Amino acid sequence: MQDAIHIHVNGEARTWRNGATVADLLQDLGIRTERVAVELNLEILDRAAFGQHRLKNGDRVEILGFIGGGISVKD
Amino acid sequence: MTDDRLVIAGREFKSRLWIGTGKYKDFVETQKAIEASGADVVTVAVRRVNITDRSKDNLLDYIDPKKYTILPNTAGCYTVEDAVRYSRLARAAGVSDLVKLEVLGDERTLFPDTAGLIEAAKILIKEGFIVLPYTNDDPIVAKKLVDIGCPAVMPLAAPIGSGLGIRNPYNLKIIMETVKVPIIVDAGVGTASDAALAMEYGADAVLMNTAIAGARDPLAMAEAMKYAVHAGRLAYKAGRIPRKLYATASSPIEGML
Numbered sequence: 668m669q670d671a672i673h674i675h676v677n678g679e680a681r682t683w684r685n686g687a688t689v690a691d692l693l694q695d696l697g698i699r700t701e702r703v704a705v706e707l708n709l710e711i712l713d714r715a716a717f718g719q720h721r722l723k724n725g726d727r728v729e730i731l732g733f734i735g736g737g738i739s740v741k742d
Numbered sequence: 743m744t745d746d747r748l749v750i751a752g753r754e755f756k757s758r759l760w761i762g763t764g765k766y767k768d769f770v771e772t773q774k775a776i777e778a779s780g781a782d783v784v785t786v787a788v789r790r791v792n793i794t795d796r797s798k799d800n801l802l803d804y805i806d807p808k809k810y811t812i813l814p815n816t817a818g819c820y821t822v823e824d825a826v827r828y829s830r831l832a833r834a835a836g837v838s839d840l841v842k843l844e845v846l847g848d849e850r851t852l853f854p855d856t857a858g859l860i861e862a863a864k865i866l867i868k869e870g871f872i873v874l875p876y877t878n879d880d881p882i883v884a885k886k887l888v889d890i891g892c893p894a895v896m897p898l899a900a901p902i903g904s905g906l907g908i909r910n911p912y913n914l915k916i917i918m919e920t921v922k923v924p925i926i927v928d929a930g931v932g933t934a935s936d937a938a939l940a941m942e943y944g945a946d947a948v949l950m951n952t953a954i955a956g957a958r959d960p961l962a963m964a965e966a967m968k969y970a971v972h973a974g975r976l977a978y979k980a981g982r983i984p985r986k987l988y989a990t991a992s993s994p995i996e997g998m999l
Binding site for chain 2: 676677678679696698699702703704705706711712713714729730731732733734735736
């Protein structure tokens, strides 16, 4: 069993420890779970199940939260 | 006007001024502007969390979701697929089924793509979302949105961030007469009189962001908007006098020498 996996988190290539779950990833990144949504390979995960999704090599994770915004603002 | 509550999809709102949280200097200014405006609905956008710099504060540390209704939007979405995806993410990240649905048609005008809007609204309503659609000042589209189940419609006054004020008061009035759900005038307000006018025409609420955040003194403008919306609502309920071409004396002739 390999020690590390290669994943993408919010578009950035990252190397993570094998066996980590989505909940572990959030904890390692210092992100509180109660205010974010997580998409794993385009599928939105149920917050209660973050700990059940084990990350695999090549996974694409998107972590989103709320920012200031009103009406569409051109970035 | 404590008995004059705005009700949308069974939810009661105290304030008829809703504000966006974009473009402020920092979260402290955002928080102070919301307080000065008296708004109890604030819109937010859904974006990637910064994973490299976790020292950055979270907006919701400054806006208590227990005190304010957090209304996520789909700002920046130009396709039905994106708008639906962001709505689902907002629901997954948030606390409710509310979404301010935007499907934009063009970067220069940020006008809504109303065909895409209706399509996205249908999908989301089927999934149990409470869809508040940002739409054009088109009475036919407004009616279609209501017919498919939107509990309110949000027609623009003018292009987003333009500050042009209400460009087509007659279309807005037709929308107010033809749809039986709350109308929230959204986007294009420049100053307090624009907001007051929208309310005098009979809008149920006004949503703005740039008019406050972009003012030289955002906190003072937030307060001005609070009074404008309140005054406009009172004037609407009081009923204005008809316009006449010639004068009507307000002092009696009787008793004159």
